[in-house]
Amino acid sequence: MKAGEERFMDLIRKDVQFKVPIYQRLYDWKKSHCQTLIDDILQLLRNPEIPIHFMGSIVYIDEKGPGLIGSIREVLLIDGQQRITTFTLIFLILEEVAKKENNNLAEEIRNKCLINPYSKLENKNKLILTRNDNKLLEMLLRGQKYGDNSSNIVENYEYLKTQFEKILEEFTLNEIYENLSRIMVVDVNLLHGQDNPQQIFESLNATGKALTDADLIRNFLLMNLESEFQNKIYLNYWHPMEELLGDGLIDFLEFFAYMKKSISTNIKDLYKDFKILFYKAVSNEENENEDVERFAEQLLQYAKYYDTILSATDESNEVNTALTDLNHLNYYSHIPLLLRVFNEYEKGDLTSNEVHDIIKVIESFLFRRSICNIPTNSLNPIFRTLWKKIKSSNESLDVFNMESSLKNKIISDLKSGDRNKRWPDDDEFKEKLVYNDLYLHRFDKLLLEELEKISSKESRKDFTGFSVEHVLPQTSGDPEKLTDDWKKMLGSDYIEIRKKWLHKMGNLTLTGYNSELSDSFFDLKKNMVNGFKDSPLKLNLDIAKYDEWNEKTILDRSYKLAAKAINRWSYYDGF
Secondary structure, three states: OEEEEEEHHHHHHOOEEEEOOOOOOOOOOOHHHHHHHHHHHHHHHHOOOOOOEEEEEEEEEEEOEOOOOOOOEEEEEEEOHHHHHHHHHHHHHHHHHHHHHOOOHHHHHHHHHHEOOOOOOOOOEOEEOOHHHHHHHHHHHOOOOOOOOOOHHHHHHHHHHHHHHHHOOOOOHHHHHHHHHHEEEEEEEEOOOOOOHHHHHHHHOOOOOOOOHHHHHHHHHHOOOOHHHHHHHHHHHHHHHHHHHHHHHHHHHHHHHHHHHOOOOOOOOHHHHHHHHHHHHOOOOOOHHHHHHHHHHHHHHHHHHHHHHHHOOOOOHHHHHHHHHHHOOOOOOOHHHHHHHHHHHHHOOOOHHHHHHHHHHHHHHHHHHHHOOOOHHHHHHHHHHHHHHHOOOOOOOOOOOOOOOHHHHHHHHHHOOOHHHOOOOHHHHHHHHHHOEOOOOOOHHHHHHHHHHHHOOOOOOOOOOOEEEEOOOOHHHOHHHOOHHHHHHHOOOHHHHHHHHOOEHHHEEEEOOHHHHOOOOHHHHHHOOOOHHHOOOHHHHHHOOOOOOOHHHHHHHHHHHHHHHHHHOOOOOOO
């Protein structure tokens, strides 16, 4: 490694071409970052006594080793992309101003800061970005119209242009350009074949604008590969994964790591753990490229499983229906297990019917626990380690011996948990359904929706616009506001009865006319327009069959609904 202080302008003016590796993140500086740079430039302009301003480091490595004397050095930017790109935008703006002023600086800026005019390379630009960023930069360099574009390149170009118009009211173009020579950087030139770019990259990014774990993992996976193979891995595997998952990529990588490690404890450093997984998968130097591609291919494959799980877009309708129901619970602890299940499904070792059943098992486990108020902090350990526990061989976790039904093994393991790891049986589930206050429970509306769906084949599938309704009304929390008819129907213990049963499942239903029903008496709620007798919901039609509404009828309905819920979220007796 060669490192030392250097004037930024001297570095840029050299016969060098900076290439941003394909694996690097896109240009992501915002206006606030540009404004910080503008403030630094203004400080130099307004304070000539300040000799230099330190801007940070520029780290690069010769792509093909030392070049021939007199040739253009092609270097890969390891760190400094954001700064060099922003200065390139500034040079474009200053060149445009110089042209309007007929200032000779225009030619110098073009030939010293923007292009290598005598280069024999096909692309003579000083800076080559990646993907769409480079297309936009090319358009700016050629003076072409870029249209309505919301990229950071265009937005920052327009912002910087506005800011320099203000600066030019105070300082001349020559003063601005000359003062840029007072900006210093640490010039870090890594030696090809000697320095480890990844280690340097990690140490440099321990501070400053933080990279995400996804950025770090991507760079780790690709940085030390030869250029052609690097492009292949990025374009064929990593980039499709980024496009598929977007902001969900980091979550997927974490679930993938938990799936691979099969440990109950939390991962504290995803990047570190991912490197360990990589080194285990890529341990043969003779076949390193094959191992790297196999690892990248596996990542993409599991990313597709992950997307299918979250979006419920499997080829099988029955699997999608089960996934949709499971996703409505908004739990994610089961993802490591389902990634394994979908891999077996993809290999043909599981049928769509078997996958459907496994998903329904997981849904029942999660839903019953929630209704029974079992803490959720044990869910991650349960699902992270389940695959390892049900394996019947000492082979790799990636190899599964299907000696018996996978569904049965999962059911058996989930039923073996005790205390906070338990799967509530029918008796516990029924008791909590009947006697727990379920109003404002996270699944109160979902519970009623599902009970409605299984009550009638013609039931609606969309309950938008419906809300949870109390048959025996809340009356703003004051039992004395109950009408005399209500008090008479409930009996002399109406205060205690109301307190006991108000928020229980047996007293709850769904309606699109909550405000109309309000605190009305039971007979009115039944017979009014859009009341229970007029309702399209089987839940309400069943309520309308009761002649009165009191402790006895609420309890009766509670047990009937609990029986349906036990059937809907099965305990799978017999396993």
